[in-house]
Amino acid sequence: MQMIQLFLVMSIGYLLFKLKILDVDFNKKLTTLLLTVTTPALILSSVLNTTEYLPMQSILFVFFIGILIYVCLPLIGWIIVKVMKVPLPQQGLYIFMTVFSNIGFMGFPVMKAIFGNDAIFYTAIFNMIFNLLVFTVGTGIMGYGTDRKTKINPKDLLSPGVVASLIALLIYFVQLKFPDVIVSTVTMIGDITTPMAMLIIGSTLANIPIWEVFSELRIYPYTFIKQIVIPIIAYPILNLFIKDPLILGVTLIMISMPVANTAVLFATEYDGDVSLAAKAVFMTTLLSIITIPLIVALFLV
Numbered sequence: 001m002q003m004i005q006l007f008l009v010m011s012i013g014y015l016l017f018k019l020k021i022l023d024v025d026f027n028k029k030l031t032t033l034l035l036t037v038t039t040p041a042l043i044l045s046s047v048l049n050t051t052e053y054l055p056m057q058s059i060l061f062v063f064f065i066g067i068l069i070y071v072c073l074p075l076i077g078w079i080i081v082k083v084m085k086v087p088l089p090q091q092g093l094y095i096f097m098t099v100f101s102n103i104g105f106m107g108f109p110v111m112k113a114i115f116g117n118d119a120i121f122y123t124a125i126f127n128m129i130f131n132l133l134v135f136t137v138g139t140g141i142m143g144y145g146t147d148r149k150t151k152i153n154p155k156d157l158l159s160p161g162v163v164a165s166l167i168a169l170l171i172y173f174v175q176l177k178f179p180d181v182i183v184s185t186v187t188m189i190g191d192i193t194t195p196m197a198m199l200i201i202g203s204t205l206a207n208i209p210i211w212e213v214f215s216e217l218r219i220y221p222y223t224f225i226k227q228i229v230i231p232i233i234a235y236p237i238l239n240l241f242i243k244d245p246l247i248l249g250v251t252l253i254m255i256s257m258p259v260a261n262t263a264v265l266f267a268t269e270y271d272g273d274v275s276l277a278a279k280a281v282f283m284t285t286l287l288s289i290i291t292i293p294l295i296v297a298l299f300l301v
Contacts (some may be wrong), residue, residue: 002114003292004289006194006198009195009198009199010198012202013200013204016199017206027204030199034193037189039105039190041189043108043120043124043127044167046117047121047171053172063125066126069251070130074141077096080222084225088146089146090276093142093267093272096266097284098226100130100263103127103130103257104127104161106201106257108193108197109197110257111123113194114296118246119250122247128161204281208279212279213283219284230256231256235252253296257288259285263280
């Protein structure tokens with residue numbers, strides 16, 4: 001039911017774009033607002049409202065899990081492109097899309113919808129690793145199979161999401177307390193993230209010609225492998241050494257998330273196949289309305 005609610009809000013965003021109430025320029029401004037203000041507020045609110053604190057070893061364990069997954073995913077992506085016989089110029093993009101799922105833009109509202117506010121802090125840790133790697137390892141992956149040269153901008157490593165995550169860790173470990181009015185204000189701003197993210201995603205999808213999306217046949221098996229096969233294979237492995245149900249659930253859903261919007265941005269920046277990236281974001285996001293509840297029903301209920 002939570003996923004249906006998110007889908008309905010996404011559908012409203014789609015309709016608003018078609019009615020020209022939302023447009024590309026306004027979406028860019030909303031995206032900037034979401035990434036620089038509301039999402040950092042959501043991350044901070046997750047710790048400001050915390051009453052029970054986990055030991056340092058639990059937090060380090062989540063970091064370890066996140067890093068381990070991001071070490072394995074490029075290899076999995078490489079296997080996928082070889083099995084699917086993806087053309088060499090597109091292989092880097094497919095590997096990139098396999099590694100970097102939408103755990104930031106869509107992940108926060110989905111995790112909150114499924115697991116509640118307690119999942120936001122863990123998601124923030126995974127998102128911190130995502131941001132640190134996407135602007136370093138990600139640039140190299142995007143150039144795989146091409147002659148394009150990629151470069152790393154150190155400033156990108158300190159995105160608002162990363163900074164908010166670092167501040168959240170500090171608040172969490174020091175157990176700082178703030179006045180209720182501050183906590184309520186930050187929480188109120190953070191709560192805007194979920195509906196805004198879904199509206200933006202729906203509006204963005206409305207800008208992609210649907211008939212072109214459904215004509216990209218390779219995306220169908222790719223989506224099935226990425227969002228069904230990989231989580232099914234990953235679950236028994238993760239279950240062997242992750243005993244905390246919440247950490248296990250957040251990790252599994254993180255793996256099950258659709259392709260990150262970052263794929264389109266990086267494809268644009270590094271002269272990749274922007275059309276393919278947009279189609280993959282559309283298809284995987286659309287089908288996640290089915291695949292995520294399926295994974296939840298199979299393993300987390």
